[in-house]
Amino acid sequence: MNSRAKHHDPLAEIRQRARTEPEFSRRLHSDPHAVIEQYMGQTDSEVEIRVVQDTPDTLYLHLPSPPPEGEITDQDLTYAQGGTTTLCSALIVTVISAISVSAHQTTEP
Missing domain, CATH: 1.20.5 (Single alpha-helices involved in coiled-coils or other helix-helix interfaces)
Known part of the structure; x- marks a missing residue:
């Protein structure tokens, strides 16, 4: 088993593809539930998913829910x-x- 398979991080893969593939990034922004479901299985349609991207003058800090x-x-x-x-x-x-x-x-x- 290779190390990538042992340590698969779907969110890291989504982030990487969004940074390097413009079409994937557009799809992620327009339909995040579909993209997340593709990588992680079924998602809760009641949960809002917001996709934001840092810019040179804006940094978003993600805080997990309590x-x-x-x-x-x-x-x-x-x-x-x-x-x-x-x-x-x-x-x-x-x-x-x-x-x-x-x-x-x-x-x-």
Whole structure:
């Protein structure tokens, strides 16, 4: 199995084709549901799909929707499973360093 098949990202492929193929880009803008469905299977017709493109003077920042009430985010799940934050990792390194320095100082003659 090639690496492209293992890591297939339909949205990345859609973005790439839209950047390099003008006709595909026009189709994506005019009928995004059909294009998304072609790559990802059935889409929810009740969900609005907006296709926007950055320009030299406009940058669009995509923010994902918040999780539904009562669901936890992937990041929260990682923490619950014993994952760490950057701050937590820094604190652990600081504590280990302090212990090492203290142990080294107490064992010197």
